[in-house]
Amino acid sequence: MTAALDMLxxxxxxxxxxxxxxxxxAAGVPLNRRVLSYHEAPPTSxxxxxxxxxxxxxxxxxxxxxxxxxxxxxxxxxxxxxxTQPERVLDAPGMVDDFYLNLITWSCQNVLAVAxxxxxxxWRAETGTVSRVGEAPEGSxxxxxxxxxxxxxxxxxxxxxxxxxxxxxxxxxLRTMSGHQGQxxxxxxxxxxxxxxxxxxxxxxxxxRMPRHKVMELLGHTGExxxxxxxxxxxxxxxxxxxxxxxxxxxxxxxxGTEGARGTAKWTKRNHTAAVKAxxxxxxxxxxxxxxxxxxxxxxxxxxxxxxxxLHSLRTPSQITSxxxxxxxxxxxxxxxxxxxxxxxxxxxxxxRIAEIRDAHDSRVLFSAxxxxxxxxxxxxxxxxxxxxxxxxxxxxxxGKKKAVGEVKEGRANSTTREGILSIR
Amino acid sequence: xxxTKQAPxxxxxxxxxxxxxxxxxxxxxxxxILFQRGVYPSDDFHMVKKYGxxxxxxxxxxxxxxxxxxxxxxxxxxxxGSVTQLVLAVISKDSRIPLERWVFDxxxxxxxxxxxxxxxxxxxxxxxxxxxxxxxxxxxxxxxLPIIDEPTVFNILAYTSESADVPADEWVDTDPLAIEAxxxxxxxxxxxxxxxxxxxxxxxxRYEG
Numbered sequence: 001m002t003a004a005l006d007m008l009x010x011x012x013x014x015x016x017x018x019x020x021x022x023x024x025x026a027a028g029v030p031l032n033r034r035v036l037s038y039h040e041a042p043p044t045s046x047x048x049x050x051x052x053x054x055x056x057x058x059x060x061x062x063x064x065x066x067x068x069x070x071x072x073x074x075x076x077x078x079x080x081x082x083x084t085q086p087e088r089v090l091d092a093p094g095m096v097d098d099f100y101l102n103l104i105t106w107s108c109q110n111v112l113a114v115a116x117x118x119x120x121x122x123w124r125a126e127t128g129t130v131s132r133v134g135e136a137p138e139g140s141x142x143x144x145x146x147x148x149x150x151x152x153x154x155x156x157x158x159x160x161x162x163x164x165x166x167x168x169x170x171x172x173x174l175r176t177m178s179g180h181q182g183q184x185x186x187x188x189x190x191x192x193x194x195x196x197x198x199x200x201x202x203x204x205x206x207x208x209r210m211p212r213h214k215v216m217e218l219l220g221h222t223g224e225x226x227x228x229x230x231x232x233x234x235x236x237x238x239x240x241x242x243x244x245x246x247x248x249x250x251x252x253x254x255x256x257g258t259e260g261a262r263g264t265a266k267w268t269k270r271n272h273t274a275a276v277k278a279x280x281x282x283x284x285x286x287x288x289x290x291x292x293x294x295x296x297x298x299x300x301x302x303x304x305x306x307x308x309x310x311l312h313s314l315r316t317p318s319q320i321t322s323x324x325x326x327x328x329x330x331x332x333x334x335x336x337x338x339x340x341x342x343x344x345x346x347x348x349x350x351x352x353r354i355a356e357i358r359d360a361h362d363s364r365v366l367f368s369a370x371x372x373x374x375x376x377x378x379x380x381x382x383x384x385x386x387x388x389x390x391x392x393x394x395x396x397x398x399x400g401k402k403k404a405v406g407e408v409k410e411g412r413a414n415s416t417t418r419e420g421i422l423s424i425r
Numbered sequence: 426x427x428x429t430k431q432a433p434x435x436x437x438x439x440x441x442x443x444x445x446x447x448x449x450x451x452x453x454x455x456x457x458i459l460f461q462r463g464v465y466p467s468d469d470f471h472m473v474k475k476y477g478x479x480x481x482x483x484x485x486x487x488x489x490x491x492x493x494x495x496x497x498x499x500x501x502x503x504x505x506g507s508v509t510q511l512v513l514a515v516i517s518k519d520s521r522i523p524l525e526r527w528v529f530d531x532x533x534x535x536x537x538x539x540x541x542x543x544x545x546x547x548x549x550x551x552x553x554x555x556x557x558x559x560x561x562x563x564x565x566x567x568x569x570l571p572i573i574d575e576p577t578v579f580n581i582l583a584y585t586s587e588s589a590d591v592p593a594d595e596w597v598d599t600d601p602l603a604i605e606a607x608x609x610x611x612x613x614x615x616x617x618x619x620x621x622x623x624x625x626x627x628x629x630x631r632y633e634g
Contacts, residue, residue: 033509036583036591037599038495043487044578045465 082345082355086387087376090123092116097382099277099294099321099337099366100226100242102144102186104380106369107151111168112378114386115142120156122168125371133171134164146187148194153208155194157184163196165208177206177213186228188237193253195237197225203239205253220247220265227279231286236266236305238289240276245269246291248305267308273297278334280323282348290332292320300334302348314351316344321366326392327374333391335379337364343379345391361385443621444503448496450556450617450624451529455492455513455581456482457563458527462515462570464579476557495581498596503622506533507589511581514602518576523602523631525570527563530625534618547620555617559626562614569612570630604631 094117095103103115110125118136123129136142136158144157153174156164161180166173182199189195193215194206201221206213223242230237230251237249247265269291278292278300287306293299298319302312319337326333330348341364345355361381368379375394380386453475460470460481465488470481483489502508508531515525580602585591603609614626 034585034587034589034591035599035601036585036596037580038491038498039595039597040491042491042579042581043485045469045485045488 080354082357082391083389084357086360087390088388090386090388092380092384092386094119095380095382095384095386096141097363097366099275099319099364100143100185100224102146102226102277102367103142104367104369104378104386105145105147105154106371106378107147107154107168108149108372109151109168110372111147111151112369113145113147113154113168114380115145115156117141120145120154120166122154122171131171133166133168134173137162143183143185144187144197146189146194148189149191153189155187155189155196157187157196159183161198163187163194163206165194175208175213177208179214180204182224185224185226186239188228188230190230190234190237190251193234195228195230197228197239197241199224201225201241201243203228203237203249207253216253216263218247218249218263218265220249220268221245223275226275226277227291229279229281231281231305232283233286238279238281238291238305240272240279240291242275244272244274244276244293244297246272246276246279246289246301246303248289248303248308266305269301269303269308269310271301271310271313272299274319278320278323280325280332282325283327284325284330288325290323290325292316292323292334295319295337298336300332300346300351302351312349312351314346318342319364321364322368324368324370324377327370328392328394331392333368333377335360335365335368337366341365341381343377343389343391357389360387360389440504440621443619444500446552446619447503447531447622447624448500450559451499451511452492452496453480453482453556453560454527454529454563454626456480457560458513458515459483459488459579461564461567462525462573462577464515464577476553476560478557478560480560494595498592499583502583502585502589503531505590507586508583509586510584512584512602514580514582515573515577516580516602518578523604524573524577525631526602526604526629528627528629530627532623532625534621534623547618552617552619555615559615559617559624562626566612566614566628570628571632604629608633 092114096117106112112123112125114121118141119132120134120142122131122133133154134156140159142156143159146155152168154166154168156166161182161184163177163184164173165175180198184196184198186197187194192207192209194208195203196206197203201223203218203225204214205216207215221241221243225239225241227240235251237251239247246269248267249263250266272293274294274297276291276293280290282288287304289303289305291301298316300314300316300320301310304311316334316336318340320334321337322335324333331354332346332348334344336342341359341361343357343360344353347354360379362383363381365379365381368377370377373394375390375392377389377391378386457480459465465483469483469485471484472479473482499508510531511529513527514523516523608631609629610632611627611629614628616623616625
């Protein structure tokens with residue numbers, strides 16, 4: 001039609017102008033006007049709607065954040081420097097590369113317990129000696145370890161559902177507490193109560209003194225429970241699971257001996273969008289709880305456990321595998337999995353990044369534990385190394401610079417660890 | 426030179442400024458329509474803050490470039506005052522039948538007679554508010570426009586004057602992609618104006634009731 005009108009407009013001279021105008025009016029296309037379109041057709045959408053949701057979930061795995069500006073792959077604040085190299089490295093052959101397990105614990109007696117496949121090893125930080133404590137039954141593996149508060153006993157969770165109790169000093173098994181049907185992914189002690197988190201989503205309180213050890217059952221997760229931490233005072237227990245839920249439980253166990261007692265969660269949080277393994281209580285503000293989500297969440301939430309309010313949230317570049325509060329400073333350390341494999345140090349409450357050590361391990365950093373002195377953090381990863389990082393130097397304030405250097409050297413000499421590489425097995 | 430006169434905080438909007446404003450509006454309007462009418466999958470869009478509200482804008486690079494190229498030329502035409510209408514046609518991908526035409530009339534605001542005092546410049550906040558209303562109205566049209574349940578493509582048409590400078594290899598004369606009068610419903614939308622341009626929006630859609 002336009003073409004026809006173009007023709008008409010070209011031949012205006014030959015026909016009556018009034019006629020052309022009337023025709024144009026009738027056709028609704030004004031004269032002396034061109035209708036143009038761009039010569040190319042618009043592009044089709046490059047995004048492919050199939051599996052869009054799944055790709056959305058996998059995206060954090062591919063999006064490695066831009067490299068850090070420094071050559072060492074680490075960034076530190078001007079005012080706050082942390083060593084970007086581990087203080088020492090221990091060989092840990094056979095360490096299981098499984099996000100859901102908790103394979104490192106460090107006791108108040110400065111003893112580090114590490115589970116390597118079916119065996120548990122103890123490394124005494126003072127002497128550097130290594131000894132083997134338990135061994136899981138044939139065909140199974142150790143899925144979690146935790147020291148009792150006094151450091152005298154070690155709880156070992158087995159892949160088949162048993163919870164073992166070991167005397168650390170004598171390296172002797174005291175008892176086996178069975179009953180769980182799935183793997184024990186996390187353990188946490190409070191005095192004589194050893195709480196175990198099971199693959200079927202249940203949490204049991206075991207009274208280790210009692211013959212009938214199971215004193216309470218906490219049901220509040222529909223997926224495997226992989227994060228479990230008692231608050232220091234034993235009033236609250238926090239748990240995180242593969243169902244993306246964070247639960248906080250009242251720690252009162254009730255009448256001892258009432259078999260089948262069940263607890264209910266004080267509150268339940270569903271803000272995470274991936275498994276919650278990283279759980280940490282704040283030592284200097286007991287109501288604070290930090291929780292960190294897995295790969296497609298990668299977000300840290302800080303909760304006020306008294307009110308249940310979410311105080312802060314921080315998105316990180318990759319899955320959060322563990323969280324540690326500093327006992328001396330208002331700081332939180334988080335360890336991360338693929339793609340950054342990093343250690344990150346955040347200020348509280350600003351949540352600013354103070355420091356980051358990229359590629360702390362060759363594979364995802366899975367486990368971490370804090371030395372009793374609160375200065376050294378040990379991290380374990382699927383690359384079968386244990387690395388010790390002096391993240392929080394315990395220093396006396398107001399010392400001159402030269403003195404501070406001496407302090408550091410002295411600190412090194414009688415610190416929790418000594419230089420050197422040693423194999424733990 | 427005029428010592429007594431205070432420096433104006435904001436210059437009266439110029440032709441160039443107005444042109445840029447209109448071009449920008451067109452960009453966001455097109456994006457909003459493409460999103461709301463599902464021409465492109467919603468995953469392709471992300472939210473940006475614009476005009477004091479969130480607007481969904483495509484992040485598909487190819488589409489972004491495509492729109493940029495078009496808008497660049499539209500900008501030129503606006504500057505020379507040779508474009509009178511811009512149309513975004515939503516077309517069925519398979520049958521090529523035009524389903525919707527989003528029409529934006531571009532009018533030049535007549536300057537008042539020289540004898541009278543020039544009208545005070547329109548504050549930018551007011552212009553933005555008007556733009557915001559149009560964009561909101563585009564969003565709300567979803568409630569009455571027929572649901573499109575087939576794949577669609579779009580086409581942008583520019584109605585220019587005969588004398589317009591047209592880059593020959595980039596823009597071609599085309600069919601107006603009109604919807605037959607008997608099957609077309611039209612809804613007039615709000616308009617907005619700067620000191621130079623007045624944009625009137627309208628949507629026509631195929632309705633065979």
